[in-house]
Amino acid sequence: MSTAHSHAPVHDDEHNPHLAHHFDTMGQQNASAKLGMWLFLATEILMFSGLFLAYFVLRMFYPEMVLEAHEYLSKTAGGINTAVLLTSSYTMALGVRSIQLGDVKKLRLYLVLTILCGCIFMVVKYFEYSAKFEHGMLPGKFYSAHLHGYEIEGLPHIFFGVYFMMTGLHGIHVAIGLAIMLWMFVRAGRGEFDKTNYVAIENTGLYWHLVDLIWIFLFPLLYLVK
Amino acid sequence: MAKVFLNGQPVEHPHESHEHVSPMTTYNAVIGALFVLTALTYAVSFANLGPASLAVAMFVALIKASLVVAYFMHLKYDDRYHLFVFLGTIIFVGIFFGFTLFDLQSRNALNDEQETFVRLRDMENAGQGLKVGVENVPERKAKVLEHIEAHGGGEHGGEHGGDHGGGHKAEAKH
Numbered sequence: 001m002s003t004a005h006s007h008a009p010v011h012d013d014e015h016n017p018h019l020a021h022h023f024d025t026m027g028q029q030n031a032s033a034k035l036g037m038w039l040f041l042a043t044e045i046l047m048f049s050g051l052f053l054a055y056f057v058l059r060m061f062y063p064e065m066v067l068e069a070h071e072y073l074s075k076t077a078g079g080i081n082t083a084v085l086l087t088s089s090y091t092m093a094l095g096v097r098s099i100q101l102g103d104v105k106k107l108r109l110y111l112v113l114t115i116l117c118g119c120i121f122m123v124v125k126y127f128e129y130s131a132k133f134e135h136g137m138l139p140g141k142f143y144s145a146h147l148h149g150y151e152i153e154g155l156p157h158i159f160f161g162v163y164f165m166m167t168g169l170h171g172i173h174v175a176i177g178l179a180i181m182l183w184m185f186v187r188a189g190r191g192e193f194d195k196t197n198y199v200a201i202e203n204t205g206l207y208w209h210l211v212d213l214i215w216i217f218l219f220p221l222l223y224l225v226k
Numbered sequence: 227m228a229k230v231f232l233n234g235q236p237v238e239h240p241h242e243s244h245e246h247v248s249p250m251t252t253y254n255a256v257i258g259a260l261f262v263l264t265a266l267t268y269a270v271s272f273a274n275l276g277p278a279s280l281a282v283a284m285f286v287a288l289i290k291a292s293l294v295v296a297y298f299m300h301l302k303y304d305d306r307y308h309l310f311v312f313l314g315t316i317i318f319v320g321i322f323f324g325f326t327l328f329d330l331q332s333r334n335a336l337n338d339e340q341e342t343f344v345r346l347r348d349m350e351n352a353g354q355g356l357k358v359g360v361e362n363v364p365e366r367k368a369k370v371l372e373h374i375e376a377h378g379g380g381e382h383g384g385e386h387g388g389d390h391g392g393g394h395k396a397e398a399k400h
Contacts, residue, residue, distance in 0.1 A: 031305065034304075034305070035305075035307065035308065035311075038308045038311045039311060041312070041315075042311055042312070042314070042315040045316075045319065046315060046318065046319065046322075049319040049322055049323070050322075053322065053326055056323065056327065057326070057327070057330055060330065060331070075271070079264075079268055082264055083261070083264065086257065086261065086264065087257070089257075089294060089298055090253060090256075090257040090260075090298075092298075093253055093297075093298040094250075094253060097247060097248065097250075097253070100247045136359075136360075136370065138359075140359065141359060141360060141362055141363050141366065142359065142360070142366075143358060143360060144366075144367070144370040145359075146358065146359070146361075147360065147367070147370050147371055147374060148374065155358065156358065156359075157358050157359040202300075205298070205299075209294055209295075209298045209299045210299075212298075213294055216290045216291050217284075217287050217291070219267075220267050220271070220283040220286070220287055221283070224267060224270075224271035224283060225271065225279060225283050226271060226274065226275070226276075226279045
């Protein structure tokens, strides 16, 4: 900077223990971390888009079969999970807001609430999956629902392949998100985060919102659409 | 002190924080809207809209997604470059979807015209399409049947029908 600057916090920033030596300021460090996160989210969106495309192709070729097979998915379970996941996104956003205002205690509270919601999601998913397993509604060669007395015309084993791949990959993301939030909870407890250094929390939030975003499309496509 | 750059632009006051903190009312309004829209999708799925239902469901999902991205993910207030990364991804997803679906939709007409895959078509028309699931794996089929026999099998549909929209349908078919 050429002009003389009279901004007081200069020295605070230079001595911020969280500032890595290869960055000039916290702002620059945070912006780099966030840009990296957005690029990662871009790859995530592209990865999931392949599965969404598989769904649309299946639906294009076998519309009646998809409509019939989707009747076997529990709308109630899907609905509960949607509400739970939206709530968890809300608590996560409030967690980020808390640390923006420097309130570590509240951040930890919101992280716990978000983790709780994520756990409820996984429990509901567990019951959903076990029902599918029991009725032989499984992907590919494992499909045996017709032996259990369910007649679904067309290629239901491919529909359930798509169903398990989409919800399964999403479920893995939820599980990873839970682990990261637990890690953030521990780090927040160690006092690593404050008003100027919270980009890790923000990125955790971005990841969690993306998981929510994918579910926003998964839910109507798999469970609701007629 | 060295000049500070952010995304290729020199920063005038690098030590001032420009992070936008949304008020609680924004978050409350967004979560409220998300729940209302979810209820709407749920309700619409019971109304018989026919082919329009996919368009309606996707439109509502799009609004919900925009709310999450703009307010929860802060893209509305964030560095515009992040918005560029995000929208750039969406454009590529659009290209991916557009070209693949166009190809698959127009391929049948092309195959007919050039008389490719005629045998496959004949087989499908004669009802000799691919067999489903365990039908392809005799050992597994025998195992599943054995399991059903041992556990009273066929009544599965009845037992679990209650929590499981499909149960009744399966019974009705028998």
